[in-house]
Amino acid sequence: MLEFYVRSKLRRGQLRECPAGEYVDGFAGWMRSAGYKRRPGQLRLRGAAHLGCWAAARGVPTDRISEAVLGAFVRHLASCSCPHAFQGRGRSHQEGGQLFVTHLRAVGVGLSSPTPATESVPPVLEQFSAWMRHHRGVRVSTLGNYLPLLHEFVVALGDDAVTYDAAGVRAFILARASRAGRGRAKSLVNAVRMFLRFLAVRGSCPADLAAAVPRIASWRLTALPRYLVADDIARLLATCNPDTTAGARDRAVMLLCVRLGLRAGDVRDLRLADVDWSRGALRVLGKGRCETWLPLPQEVGDAILHYLERFRPAISDDHVFLRVHAPLGPLPSSGPITKLVRDHFLYAFDLPPQDGEVCRLELRRFRHSNHDAVRIEDEREAIVLDEAKAQHAFVEGSCLVGVPGRHEGDDVDSTLAFRASFGLGVHYPVSS
Numbered sequence: 563m564l565e566f567y568v569r570s571k572l573r574r575g576q577l578r579e580c581p582a583g584e585y586v587d588g589f590a591g592w593m594r595s596a597g598y599k600r601r602p603g604q605l606r607l608r609g610a611a612h613l614g615c616w617a618a619a620r621g622v623p624t625d626r627i628s629e630a631v632l633g634a635f636v637r638h639l640a641s642c643s644c645p646h647a648f649q650g651r652g653r654s655h656q657e658g659g660q661l662f663v664t665h666l667r668a669v670g671v672g673l674s675s676p677t678p679a680t681e682s683v684p685p686v687l688e689q690f691s692a693w694m695r696h697h698r699g700v701r702v703s704t705l706g707n708y709l710p711l712l713h714e715f716v717v718a719l720g721d722d723a724v725t726y727d728a729a730g731v732r733a734f735i736l737a738r739a740s741r742a743g744r745g746r747a748k749s750l751v752n753a754v755r756m757f758l759r760f761l762a763v764r765g766s767c768p769a770d771l772a773a774a775v776p777r778i779a780s781w782r783l784t785a786l787p788r789y790l791v792a793d794d795i796a797r798l799l800a801t802c803n804p805d806t807t808a809g810a811r812d813r814a815v816m817l818l819c820v821r822l823g824l825r826a827g828d829v830r831d832l833r834l835a836d837v838d839w840s841r842g843a844l845r846v847l848g849k850g851r852c853e854t855w856l857p858l859p860q861e862v863g864d865a866i867l868h869y870l871e872r873f874r875p876a877i878s879d880d881h882v883f884l885r886v887h888a889p890l891g892p893l894p895s896s897g898p899i900t901k902l903v904r905d906h907f908l909y910a911f912d913l914p915p916q917d918g919e920v921c922r923l924e925l926r927r928f929r930h931s932n933h934d935a936v937r938i939e940d941e942r943e944a945i946v947l948d949e950a951k952a953q954h955a956f957v958e959g960s961c962l963v964g965v966p967g968r969h970e971g972d973d974v975d976s977t978l979a980f981r982a983s984f985g986l987g988v989h990y991p992v993s994s
């Protein structure tokens with residue numbers, strides 16, 4: 563419903579990521595059902611966000627804004643010079659703040675623990691704020707996002723940092739991030755990581771505890787399935803029409819990703835000589851240019867052959883996958899591979915277009931759908947494997963795939979090899 567009041571995507575993002583962010587969608591829906599028109603609703607949303615930012619900068623989380631905090635906010639408006647995007651002195655800010663608190667009460671937020679405006683921030687957080695400003699040059703508005711979250715952290719784990727451990731830190735983040743939007747989850751992870759580093763510098767907690775904080779990228783995928791099951795893969799592949807050049811190529815590309823765990827760059831760099839049709843194997847120069855032979859499953863081999871025979875332009879370049887449109891030739895980078903996988907993925911699962919980073923992560927998840935499914939399901943933070951681990955999984959995966967319906971010396975193989983070279987009119991080595 564926020565879309566009704568705020569048309570700018572950027573502005574909606576700002577609203578959702580401000581300290582009151584997790585409540586703005588609910589607030590917008592509540593105003594809509596109460597009959598607020600677009601402009602009045604917009605102004606009240608701004609006032610609500612202003613209140614949330616202002617309170618957060620004083621260590622009061624949105625769900626603990628009391629009548630007293632609201633009163634202090636109204637007094638603040640006369641001389642507001644807040645550093646954030648929602649600052650302002652108009653009457654609409656007051657109305658927005660008041661209506662927002664009314665809404666919060668209506669949905670049962672903040673009733674249990676009314677907090678006086680004077681409630682003090684724990685001393686350790688005050689010291690953290692000072693440290694962040696002096697040693698890290700962090701802006702007050704950023705601290706305004708961090709402090710309420712860290713306040714909750716200190717309440718949940720206690721103020722004796724000596725007792726903190728990795729399990730406790732992770733449990734807090736998992737629980738807290740599950741009820742926050744993407745932007746807030748990012749703030750949460752950053753805040754906790756910085757806070758633990760600060761504590762480590764002071765010698766209050768183990769130096770490696772900050773490493774226990776999960777990486778933020780995993781939260782970006784929480785709205786999506788965490789790995790692709792067989793049905794998902796079938797659904798994805800079904801988005802390619804094998805009777806067109808692009809469809810035939812894309813299907814082969816996606817099969818290489820999903821069945822063999824190839825990364826976009828591996829697929830882009832694949833040469834005709836890298837396919838050994840007689841052995842049913844595929845040569846990949848992975849990271850570090852180390853040569854690996856992977857078994858080529860029947861389904862994947864068939865898809866590549868279908869593209870090579872019927873659609874690949876017969877030009878002198880020896881890359882397996884070429885551009886669909888002029889100028890014909892190899893793909894300029896791995897980008898188009900990533901993009902095509904992303905586009906099919908979004909289409910198959912009826913998702914809105916996403917930004918580049920999500921696109922990269924989708925391809926990674928796609929790659930690991932065969933090999934890492936169990937691990938990813940069990941450990942959410944394992945979704946984003948670091949490169950070393952990814953390479954390991956890739957090599958491991960090649961052992962797991964197996965070669966269904968393909969054996970050395972099998973007639974099908976030599977036929978395939980023959981047809982491949984014949985269909986292309988290009989000679990390339992077929993090992994005997």
Ligand SMILES: [Zn+2]
Nearest residue numbers: 642643644649
């Ligand atoms: Zn202000």
